[in-house]
Amino acid sequence: xxxxxxxxxxxxxxxxxxxxxxxxxxxxxxxxxxxxxxxxxxxxxxxxxxxxxxxxxxxxxxxxxxxxxxxxxxxxxxxxxxxxxxxxxxxxxxxxxxxxxxxxxxxxxxxxxxxxxxxxxxxxxxxxxxxxxxxxxxxxxxxxxxxxxxxxxxxxxxxxxxxxxxxxxxxxxxxxxxxxxxxxxxxxxxxxxxxxxxxxxxxxxxxxxxxxxxxxxxxxxxxxxxxxxxxxxxxxxxxxxxxxxxxxxxxxxxxxxxxxxxxxxxxxxxxxxxxxxxxxxxxxxxxxxxxxxxxxxxxxxxxxxxxxxxxxxxxxxxxxxxxxxxxxxxxxxxxxxxxxxxxxxxxx
Amino acid sequence: xxxxxxxxxxxxxxxxxxxxxxxxxxxxxxxxxxxxxxxxxxxxxxxxxxxxxxxxxxxxxxxxxxxxxxxxxxxxxxxxxxxxxxxxxxxxxxxxxxxxxxxxxxxxxxxxxxxxxxxxxxxxxxxxxxxxxxxxxxxxxxxxxxxxxxxxxxxxxxxxxxxxxxxxxxxxxxxxxxxxxxxxxxxxxxxxxxxxxxxxxxxxxxxxxxxxxxxxxxxxxxxxxxxxxxxxxxxxxxxxxxxxxxxxxxxxxxxxxxxxxxxxxxxxxxxxxxxxxxxxxxxxxxxxxxxxxxxxxxxxxxxxxxxxxxxxxxxxxxxxxxxxxxxxxxxxxxxxxxxxxxxxxxxx
Numbered sequence: 001x002x003x004x005x006x007x008x009x010x011x012x013x014x015x016x017x018x019x020x021x022x023x024x025x026x027x028x029x030x031x032x033x034x035x036x037x038x039x040x041x042x043x044x045x046x047x048x049x050x051x052x053x054x055x056x057x058x059x060x061x062x063x064x065x066x067x068x069x070x071x072x073x074x075x076x077x078x079x080x081x082x083x084x085x086x087x088x089x090x091x092x093x094x095x096x097x098x099x100x101x102x103x104x105x106x107x108x109x110x111x112x113x114x115x116x117x118x119x120x121x122x123x124x125x126x127x128x129x130x131x132x133x134x135x136x137x138x139x140x141x142x143x144x145x146x147x148x149x150x151x152x153x154x155x156x157x158x159x160x161x162x163x164x165x166x167x168x169x170x171x172x173x174x175x176x177x178x179x180x181x182x183x184x185x186x187x188x189x190x191x192x193x194x195x196x197x198x199x200x201x202x203x204x205x206x207x208x209x210x211x212x213x214x215x216x217x218x219x220x221x222x223x224x225x226x227x228x229x230x231x232x233x234x235x236x237x238x239x240x241x242x243x244x245x246x247x248x249x250x251x252x253x254x255x256x257x258x259x260x261x262x263x264x265x266x267x268x269x270x271x272x273x274x275x276x277x278x279x280x281x282x283x284x285x286x287x288x289x290x291x292x293x294x295x296x297x298x299x300x301x302x303x304x305x306x307x308x309x310x311x312x313x314x315x316x317x318x319x320x321x322x323x324x325x326x327x328x329x330x331x332x333x334x335x336x337x338x339x340x341x342x343x344x345x346x347x348x
Numbered sequence: 349x350x351x352x353x354x355x356x357x358x359x360x361x362x363x364x365x366x367x368x369x370x371x372x373x374x375x376x377x378x379x380x381x382x383x384x385x386x387x388x389x390x391x392x393x394x395x396x397x398x399x400x401x402x403x404x405x406x407x408x409x410x411x412x413x414x415x416x417x418x419x420x421x422x423x424x425x426x427x428x429x430x431x432x433x434x435x436x437x438x439x440x441x442x443x444x445x446x447x448x449x450x451x452x453x454x455x456x457x458x459x460x461x462x463x464x465x466x467x468x469x470x471x472x473x474x475x476x477x478x479x480x481x482x483x484x485x486x487x488x489x490x491x492x493x494x495x496x497x498x499x500x501x502x503x504x505x506x507x508x509x510x511x512x513x514x515x516x517x518x519x520x521x522x523x524x525x526x527x528x529x530x531x532x533x534x535x536x537x538x539x540x541x542x543x544x545x546x547x548x549x550x551x552x553x554x555x556x557x558x559x560x561x562x563x564x565x566x567x568x569x570x571x572x573x574x575x576x577x578x579x580x581x582x583x584x585x586x587x588x589x590x591x592x593x594x595x596x597x598x599x600x601x602x603x604x605x606x607x608x609x610x611x612x613x614x615x616x617x618x619x620x621x622x623x624x625x626x627x628x629x630x631x632x633x634x635x636x637x638x639x640x641x642x643x644x645x646x647x648x649x650x651x652x653x654x655x656x657x658x659x660x661x662x663x664x665x666x667x668x669x670x671x672x673x674x675x676x677x678x679x680x681x682x683x684x685x686x687x688x689x690x691x692x693x694x695x696x
Contacts, residue, residue: 010653179659182635182651184532184556190636190652198653206635206658208532209557210590214664217592217622242558244565248596274565287530287554288538290638292649301640301647303530304538305358305546310554311527316562 001045005032006154010195011293018042021050021067028074028081031186035155036229036265037116040080043071044109047088051102060098064089076278077238077315078229079267084112119262120159122329127165127225127260128172130332134222135174143169144222146179146212149240150192151227151260161260162227163196165327170202178204179215183240185286185312209242213249224250225327228261233347235320235335236273241313247322259318259335260327266340268347273317284310349393353380354502358543359641366390369398369415376422376429379534383503384577384613385464388428391419392457395436399450408446412437424626425586425663426577427615432460467610468507470677475513475573475608476520478680482570483522491517492570494527494560497588498540499575499608509608510575511544513675518550526552527563531588533634533660557590561597572598573675576609581695583668583683584621589661595670607666607683608675614688616695621665632658 005014007030016032018024024046027033033042050067057063072085091108095101134143151162159167170176178197183189190206197204207215215221224246230238237243237259250257270276287310291300304310323335333339341348353362355378364380366372372394375381381390398415405411420433439456443449482491499510507515518524526545531537538554545552555563563569572594578586585591585607598605618624635658639648652658671683681687689696 011650182532184530184558187651190656194656195653198656204657206632206652206656208589208635208660210532210588210593210664211659211661213592213596214589214627214661215659217665240558241556241562244561245558245593245597248561248600249593252596279562284554287556290640290649290651292638292651293654294642294647294649299642299647299649301638301642301649302359303535303638303640304554305543306641308538308542308546308554309552311559311563312556313559313562316558317565 001049003027003033003042004154006034006192007032008298010191011298019049020053021046021070024049025070025074028071034188035150036078036080036227037120037156037161037262038154039075039078040084040264041113041116043081044084044088044112046071047085048102048105048109051092051105055098055102060101064092075280077280080264083264087112116156116262117158119329120156120161120164123161123260123262123327124159124164124168126332127258127327128168130223130256130258130327131165131169131174138222140175142175142177144177144179144220146181146215146221146224146246147193148181148189148226148243148246149183150188150196152193152196154192154196155227161262162225163193164260165225166202167200170200176202178202179212179221180204180206181209181212181242181246182206183242184209188240212246216249216253216255221255224255224257226259228259228265229315230277231259231261231266231326232270232273232276233266233268233340234271234337235323235326235340237318237320237323238273238277238279238315239318241316244316244318247318251322256324257322258325258327259323262329263344266344273319277317279316280314282312282314284312287312349397351375351381351390352502354382354540355380356646358539359646367397368401369394369418372397373418373422376419382536383498384426384428384575385468385504385509385610386502387423387426388432388612389461389464391429392432392436392460394419395433396450396453396457399440399453403446403450408449412440423628425628428612431612435460464504464610465506467677468504468509468512471509471608471610471675472507472512472516474680475606475675476516478571478604478606478675479513479517479522486570488523490523490525492525492527492568494529494563494569494572494594495541496529496537496574496591496594497531498536498544500541500544502540502544503575509610510573511541512608513573514550515548518548524550526550527560527569528552528554529557529560529590529594530554531590532557536588560594564597564601564603569603572603572605574607576607576613577663578625579607579609579614579674580618580621580624581614581616581688582619582685583671583674583688585666585668585671586621586625586627586663587666589664592664592666595666599670604672605670606673606675607671610677611692614692621667625665627664628662630660630662632660635660
């Protein structure tokens with residue numbers, strides 16, 4: 001399986017070959033690949049790689065079971081990862097022998113990828129309606145959209161979630177400008193979203209994560225769209241750390257705050273984001289050091305005083321009351337249990 | 349006049365000699381010195397340097413007038429700068445000849461520095477009461493204080509404003525831990541506040557600016573203290589970009605949010621922060637590039653894709669309603685006109 005090593009973007013475009021379950025685990029844990037959708041898809045193909053590796057083992061099923069645990073444990077917050085592994089495990093159980101199980105694994109991983117792409121397309125079409133409305137209200141003036149982190153095509157099989165409506169609207173000729181939160185500490189905004197938008201030709205400006213509040217106070221933001229890593233059935237949203245602060249500012253300034261997500265991101269088993277979603281804590285060195293281009297090479301610099309303690313939570317929880325609505329593959333709904341279940345009645 | 353070139357901290361400690369008005373203007377504009385108090389004090393000594401330079405000129409008063417304009421124009425938001433220049437200009441008018449005016453200039457600059465130091469001491473003593481209360485409520489457990497940017501001794505003549513109560517409490521043996529917002533784009537938190545606290549021995553953790561909200565959601569912050577660059581007579585606060593987002597999060601989680609300031613930071617002439625305080629916009633390269641230590645040298649790296657547009661507002665406005673109280677040299681008061689005027693009746 002081939003993936004883009006996203007740690008190297010935007011300055012290097014490196015394709016990495018993942019050959020084993022361990023390769024897959026390293027790639028997810030160390031964030032060569034990241035983003036809820038993409039780690040789901042990568043985990044699915046990781047399970048297919050597990051099946052191929054298991055062929056040479058004594059106990060095929062035991063090897064698969066251990067691989068499933070290893071892959072699920074790489075990152076705790078995004079539910080797509082656990083969801084994809086569960087889909088794969090359940091599907092493979094239907095195979096009668098190792099050969100058939102392996103075949104089913106490849107089929108199912110392909111289906112998960114195709115489903116992910118189809119969801120992103122639909123999210124784009126559904127989100128377009130909101131952007132169109134704002135564009136008309138502004139008499140076709142520039143629509144200013146703020147986004148946090150990267151929920152673009154780099155984070156999914158294709159097209160992205162938060163960026164899907166943006167690409168869709170841009171391709172339809174709607175005038176747009178995107179405020180790109182740099183998204184410290186790993187700069188997924190300034191490195192990845194900025195790179196994606198530039199490749200696509202969408203006008204954007206990079207801003208420090210601190211800046212969005214002032215832009216909203218001064219009328220320079222028309223809407224916010226972010227992705228999500230896990231959403232409870234009541235509508236609480238776990239997403240990249242800092243999302244909650246933007247939601248508060250949007251709320252204080254009456255600016256619509258939308259979360260775009262495929263339904264595989266909804267964890268129907270839980271109700272309370274703060275107490276029930278495990279929030280990943282990563283190493284402090286991600287805060288103290290920063291990587292970038294210097295004299296044509298990628299260099300790593302130390303910003304804080306040497307040996308500073310740093311605390312690095314990767315996500316925060318935006319309570320449902322601060323979310324204007326969800327943009328899903330089945331349509332748009334308000335962030336509460338009743339409206340979510342109207343779109344997804346199979347989970348009532 | 350000697351200053352610490354704060355652009356080089358924490359990795360280099362460089363003392364810079366400012367000899368002319370132009371040196372002073374460059375040092376303030378390019379942020380070799382920064383922080384409301386310190387740029388006020390630097391501006392005051394800049395006016396004394398102007399008086400010395402003017403001695404060789406045809407028209408002493410005209411030279412002083414032009415120097416006052418140049419110094420005032422270096423940075424627009426912090427009112428201490430304009431305040432100090434005005435104090436200097438008014439004082440110097442009382443001199444009968446150039447010699448006497450120059451002598452008054454030095455005296456007045458010294459007085460402004462001494463006043464700044466005295467205010468910081470008083471702010472420390474007044475703020476200590478709040479920290480003590482929280483410490484007692486927590487049965488002398490660790491008090492977690494979040495701060496944004498640097499309002500420490502580096503930002504003032506001595507001792508700092510936001511950090512003054514922290515140093516005071518730490519020196520009195522109260523158990524403390526400080527969450528240091530890194531404060532993008534210029535990292536005054538991770539570079540300067542972290543360095544100050546480490547030198548003083550106060551326990552701290554550096555965090556991305558995105559993190560404070562989640563820490564508050566999970567009960568890991570007992571209070572927030574920031575400084576201010578300008579405060580209206582109604583209590584709106586201009587401070588480093590991102591302050592507003594922390595105030596919103598503190599408000600949402602019922603956490604006290606205090607602003608520490610000497611009264612020279614209050615602009616008694618204005619009432620509405622958002623429409624009346626000029627917010628400085630700085631170069632986008634401060635967002636796209638970052639400086640730090642690499643292989644023993646200070647290097648500058650590019651983070652965003654080359655030629656990315658970046659927008660860089662240096663301050664935002666925190667409406668008075670989100671401020672629990674002001675810690676001033678005369679005492680603590682709520683953030684409204686009535687309570688401010690009770691402490692400072694001379695401005696009624």
